Amino acid sequence: MKIVLTGGGTAGHVTPNIALLPLLQKEEWEINYIGSKAGIEKELIEAEDIPYYGISSGKLRRYLSIENLKDPFKVVKGLGDAYKILKELDPNIVFSKGGYVSVPVVMAAKLLKIPVIIHESDITPGLANKIASKGAKKICVNFPETLKYVGNKGILTGTPIRAELFQGSKAKGKTICKFTMGKPTLLVMGGSLGSVKVNTIVRESLDQLLITYNVVHICGKNNLDEILKETRGYIQFEYVGTELPHIFALTDIMLSRAGANSLAEIVALKIPNVLIPLSKQASRGDQILNAESMQKQGYSEVIQEETLDVDILINTINKVYNNKDFYKNAMLSANKLSGSEKVLKEIKEHCKN
The missing domain is CATH 3.40.50.2000 (Glycogen Phosphorylase B;)
Structure with a gap:
């Protein structure tokens, strides 16, 4: 055929x-x-x-x-x-x-x-x-x-x-990211092309985030910040290919846009998450609807771009991490087929x- x-x-x-x-x-x-x-x-x-x-x-x-x-x-x-x-x-x-x-x-x-x-x-x-x-x-x-x-x-x-996303090794993820401190890992993904809004707010929040989390930041092509290259507990990638399953295995909480494929992976892997959907000014509003569905089902917390600031970001990430079992259990009830x-x-x- x-x-x-x-x-x-x-x-x-x-x-x-x-x-x-x-x-x-x-x-x-x-x-x-x-x-x-x-x-x-x-x-x-x-x-x-x-x-x-x-x-x-x-x-x-x-x-x-x-x-x-x-x-x-x-x-x-x-x-x-x-x-x-x-x-x-x-x-x-x-x-x-x-x-x-x-x-x-x-x-x-x-x-x-x-x-x-x-x-x-x-x-x-x-x-x-x-x-x-x-x-x-x-x-x-x-x-x-x-x-x-x-x-x-x-x-x-x-x-x-992709089946290989379920086959990652937490130990390999830690080696890839060169993390030495035993903190939970926050994974930040702004989509395959990156997101200026997400990248900017994460970097503005980095000092506070690094108190609690190691941060893996997949920021998109040409979006690396050279000034932050040597920051302990923080690693940036333009794009992640074969290493992604291991990074997912290392991840305790995720900050993401609300593209549908990313959401499907989040639910399949049962990763507690915070979503920042693209605003209607930058899209047709599909990510807002995707994120609302995820939140309604108890899988995610959502921050709208228009209300996003450092305090809201930090508080929402901490809320989800502190209640991570609630979100994991909700996703366990998702369609397993x-x-x-x-x-x-x-x-x-x-x-x-």
Whole structure:
């Protein structure tokens, strides 16, 4: 059987595809990937030794920009690129994780009568998935609240999560981070592209945080602070790859944005957490809805960007850590079925012969 995976723009549109790879490889699927020519997905997928095809892609913006005049032409060219690639590969199915690069791939698959399964991680579908849904057989979703937005094509599967995330070593994590003091570990993640707001408030709070915690700060590309490089109990990374399972194993509490894939990993790993969702000024508000769902279920505490300051951050982190068993127990009641296996089941059911 042949499958084409697609999705890109951020790591969140790629990592669920990567999570599916071991299951697909175990069943000896022929796997290819279509992404943008220079997006983050290219580097991540080529590292997995999967054949990669880059196409032209235009970003789907909800705001005014001069680039909006150029992007329709890029999308049309991407459609031609994707059509040619899919016709040559002739897969049994396409699985799309979303992002703007996936739109021409899904459109081309529909023209070629290739079945498509798409996955929506957030509570409300993004623009790319709204467009792509018209050509999809099924829409796999991460939150039960999403089903009302996607109609009868929707099915609750959860998000595919990489199996290796459960195989980390706390001792290796401590070695990677070079921590010598026996304090609980706070992991800070601002998304694959980093977050200026999160990075800034954490560094402003660092003197107080380091009294209680060792701090691992994944701050995004080009966001390292050289002045803090030698700070004891604090370590920065632009991006973490193979070391991430060990860092997760070391983590006692986490401060994170509210991207859906990160939340799925947090719940699966039962990590007590504080969420700072992207504001509506910087997004379509999906992270706010994601975070509200997490808090409603007792998994998280949430700080809105507009109210964020050093005192609120410190107090909320301490509150969650001091009541960590409450949050862990709430997450223990979460759906224990594998998102990867549920998604693969849908893929297999809708393949063309």
